[in-house]
Amino acid sequence: MTSVKGKVCCACQRNGRKTCRRTRLGEPCLKTYPLECGLLLRRARAAFRSGRTAQEGFRSAQLEALVRMLGEHECDFVDALGRDLHKPRFETIMSELILVKDEALHAVANLRKWMQPQHVERTLVTTLDETLVVSEPLGVVLIIGAWCSPVRQSLGPLVGAIAAGNCALIHPYEHTSHTAELLHRLVPSYLDNECYHVVLAGGNNLAEVVELKFDHVFFIGGREDGSRVAQAAARSLTPVTLVLGGKNPCYVDQQCDLAAAARRIAWARFHNAGQSLVAPDYVLCHADVTERLVQALKCCVMQFYGTDPQESRSFGRMVNPESFNRTRDLLWRSGKVVVGGQVVEAERYIAPTILTNVVETDAIMQHDITGPVLPILNVDGVDEAVAFINRQEKPLCVYAYSSDGKVISRLMNETSSGAFCSNDSVLQSMMVALPFGGVGASGMGSHHGRSSFDTFSHRKSCLLRGTRFECVTCLRYPPYEDRNLSLMTWASALSQRSQGWCQIL
Template sequence: MEGYSKMVQSVRAVFRSGRTKEVEWRRNQLLAMLKMLDENRDRFSDALKADLNKSKMEGLLFEVDYSRNDLINCLNNLDEWTKPEKVKKGLVNLMDKVYIRREPFGVALIMGAWNYPIQLTLCPMIGAIASGNCVVLKPSEIAAQTAVLLEEIVPKYLDNEAIKVVNGAIPETTALLKERWDYIFYTGNSMVGKIVMRAAAEHLTPVTLELGGKSPVFIDDGVDLGVVANRLMWGKCTNAGQTCIAPDYIMCTKKTQDELVEKIKKTLGDFYPDGPAKSPDYCRLVSDRHYQRVKKNLEGGGTVALGGDSNDAERFIAPTVLVDVKFSDPVMQDEIFGPVLPIVPVQNEDEAIEHINDGTNPLALYIFSNNTATRNKIIEQTSTGGVCVNDVFMHGSLPSLPFGGVGSSGMGAYHGKFSFDTFSHKRSCMERELKMESVNNLRYPPFTEKKQQRIGWISKKKLNSTGGIRPLLPYFVFGTVVAILIKLYMKYYM
């Protein structure tokens, strides 16, 4: 672990050489990563099966192919994203070149998570590489087989001087956090997130924290509960509930609760005809510690209406529905991160909104309602990382939407271009000519009333009748003509 300082220094030397800033280098690394994903599909599937009992389809859909699509989207847009961004100019800047350069921060530490050990490790790295950063990758040791696989194959495909993989547990992570980084990206729980943020504060290092929280579901009366049950339980059962945006608990009326339980029973029968314990499509809890933590929730409040079965040897917990849960019950105090789904009866959406606002900011909010006014009311009166209406998860699949938390559920966002932006410093640039000094004399001392009037005329903005800025086209035209005449005068007569 003493070697981490030398490792970081060597990677920083690569960054300072300018190699990673070249767009061609970035493209070549991304293409190499694409090749890595394509040539190791079966090995990734085997590792996910060993770590989480993920079926091949679930592993490919949520991990390998998800990362692959994000990668291709990045490659298709890389040239456009790396171009300087032109910005609007004022009268005094008409002859200037003004733009924003997106530049890499330098050496980024990316700390992946165990629940989606490929997607949540590689997708941030896609953004970091596309932005021109060097990367030190720390996979989660809890998903041990996937971590070992990444440690083996990443150096075989990517620039091993600019991109490093460090495997290990708490001692290695602690040692890494003692180093000075230019950016830190962490996915995981809020407890470790606070440790990461404290370490980053020592060097004023910017961070992105992708955390979690108790993502609530509100189900309105009068919706098709058969469809709701299908979509809801797909999200809850995926990865056995070990998903940061998994539905954590439901709020609905008592009448809707009782009807919903029957619909969920049918849905689970359709999903797992021989039962989830025998299904090849149902995951297991990742470790004994996490299994025991989730198992405690089976008796954490309310009544078990469905499921409740467990198997210590296999770390298996069946999809479980708890009914008549109270907000004060133990199961409602922390994020469940497993296949246990409490239902808390409420009177209406107002009570649901009040509870959401009394707690910490969730990463996701799910609303099942046919009433537009109800949906808008809940969205407008709450604060969450994201919202999905009449479905779950799907807002996280769209690269044009930023994925990230707010408050206790995290800071910063990524996916698609937002990943590129996260790992880029937006550098303001203005280029001027050493000419037209007679115009610039307005800003130099001695200050006179005449100078003040002229500067005020040029710079003053006024509101139009709609509250926006009044169109300044006539002033721009006049200013442009004046600037051109002055430039021509200076060129030929000075």
């Protein structure tokens, strides 16, 4: 249900309350300039040094507060995303709010286990010592979320940062201004005011903010912005995690359930009006399959959005005029429109569109697609599909639809990507137990579940020794003798689990 002033929030209805805390969307929200970001960074760093984030109880309490915030302000988030992206309530709840809640509750349930030191296998020399790896928080991190899923991609990484014991500055993208302003107002009401801050610096000041010297920068978004973030971070030697977009290929084999494939591809491509980093970017299939696939996709569009998707309450809009113009221009300069193609500039509306007769050199194949457009290219079979994918930059995801296990294995093993999914799309990016991230041009590092905890932690190697057995240890000291070297070499060979000749030291 879309929120309306004066109406009771759906979360409050469920909880039997008459009213709930609400925010006033649309009010101007003060921009956070780099100087102010620097002040917030210093506050967060002082809070981190106080040690308050080190305790399991503090981390759990913050994560539980995050879950409460999403539940108590469900209608506000539905309203904000409706204003920003014309996003249906169903999509907001299922693909934004529930996924962040699942991430947070998974972290709460596993936090004690994740925080425990991990003991390492002992060697001949460390038999009486303790060898372990301790996960310690990095400090104060900067999280830059993408505009295509502004709640999930801002708060999802925050779950990992909180679980690992960090303080954080969260930077939602300015393109989704209503959602960014909502987060700016709500986060201080639920999370620790010294440890966690939402900043609205704007894209032009982003590099200056990154250069303030955080302990880690986490970025989700397009390659161009990601490159600028990485360059700015490099100037201060700040480590980064980058989850970038890319042209995610989708191979549809001659042997597959075409109806199911069409439904899953259409949902993944046209969900959120195609504004997704993980949606299939183009389809590769045999010429014999193309016509049947197009007809199946056309039927899916009709079932999903009706005869006029512009009137459908289940179909979104482009986030801003720039994104609209870019997608429209790519659409008009590539292939042949066989489904959709209608555009309405005043509404930033682009109909669910399918293109055929697309070739590798077309404009739409040279840029990432962040809109409801699906190009179909013809290949002779799996050999040509694999070769085509491997000619491109490494994508964030590879998808393969086939009832032949050998075809699936070839696509999975002979291509490189951040993630792989067979006979479905996007689902792998929603599973909290699966690490998700890019490779090569599609990014570095990963998140979700334990991976998020590890991303925002330093895994410190610790060797706890005593001063006994100095009679053995003294073999390493100068003056160097051949006899001592022989003894050390012998001891190394004796250990069947030796990790190197110098462990006797």
